[in-house]
Amino acid sequence: MSSPAVVPIWHPKLWAAHALGLACVVVATLLGLWQLDSWQHAREVEAMDLTSQAPVPLEDLLGSDDPFPGAVVGHPVDAAGVWVPEGTVYISGRESDGADGYWVVTPLAIDGSGDPAIPVVRGWVADPAEAPAAPTGPGEVTGWLQPAEGTGAVDEDRTDDVIPQLRVADVIQHVDQDLYSGYIVSEDPVGAPEPATLEQLPEAGTFTALRNLLYAIEWWIFGLFAVFIWWRYVRDVTHPEPDEEGEDRSVTDRSVGSPT
Numbered sequence: 001m002s003s004p005a006v007v008p009i010w011h012p013k014l015w016a017a018h019a020l021g022l023a024c025v026v027v028a029t030l031l032g033l034w035q036l037d038s039w040q041h042a043r044e045v046e047a048m049d050l051t052s053q054a055p056v057p058l059e060d061l062l063g064s065d066d067p068f069p070g071a072v073v074g075h076p077v078d079a080a081g082v083w084v085p086e087g088t089v090y091i092s093g094r095e096s097d098g099a100d101g102y103w104v105v106t107p108l109a110i111d112g113s114g115d116p117a118i119p120v121v122r123g124w125v126a127d128p129a130e131a132p133a134a135p136t137g138p139g140e141v142t143g144w145l146q147p148a149e150g151t152g153a154v155d156e157d158r159t160d161d162v163i164p165q166l167r168v169a170d171v172i173q174h175v176d177q178d179l180y181s182g183y184i185v186s187e188d189p190v191g192a193p194e195p196a197t198l199e200q201l202p203e204a205g206t207f208t209a210l211r212n213l214l215y216a217i218e219w220w221i222f223g224l225f226a227v228f229i230w231w232r233y234v235r236d237v238t239h240p241e242p243d244e245e246g247e248d249r250s251v252t253d254r255s256v257g258s259p260t
Contacts, residue, residue: 075145
């Protein structure tokens with residue numbers, strides 16, 4: 001039984017395998033580095049405390065059509081416009097001194113009544129039925145800029161003005177204009193019994209930033225798997241094993257064909 005011929009690793013028939021393997025490794029490495037960078041950036045943003053910075057105009061940090069920039073979470077802003085009282089909603093699950101309550105949120109149309117509006121947390125109430133009437137006409141507010149929430153809470157009753165999270169997709173159902181991708185927590189109560197505070201924000205998901213790190217590891221594992229598949233294929237092609245079964249079968253065929 002003769003051994004099959006050995007194919008050099010740089011034989012042209014292996015060039016496609018080399019190229020595919022290299023491409024998989026490069027793509028997996030770059031995607032892993034991208035996710036790692038996202039994880040590091042999220043940790044840096046979380047460590048920043050911008051709440052004591054001087055207020056700046058809202059337009060300097062966030063445009064009406066812009067995605068929310070993570071680097072400005074908590075930065076104080078000034079905003080002016082026209083109140084949209086019919087868009088008032090109440091965000092449940094907000095505690096104050098151990099008591100359950102609601103955020104009172106009314107959109108403020110920046111620059112005019114028909115322009116895009118940003119939801120403003122005007123204050124805190126123990127019961128929506130006890131909330132004062134929403135303000136009307138021109139208004140100004142100074143407060144902390146926050147990204148729209150995504151706690152995953154489900155609105156069990158869409159017929160009322162109480163919602164479980166301050167999510168743009170929920171608030172926009174109560175207004176007739178576009179909304180900004182974030183909201184403002186007013187430093188001082190605006191027509192509300194008590195001020196809202198950043199301590200009343202829902203806790204951020206523990207694994208929000210960790211998810212990016214796990215994705216990075218997942219991509220690198222995929223790259224290692226691609227290397228393993230490439231190595232197995234190249235090994236099988238360059239060092240094929242003798243086909244013992246085929247050899248045995250040929251011997252059997254010769255025996256059958258020989259005269260008795």
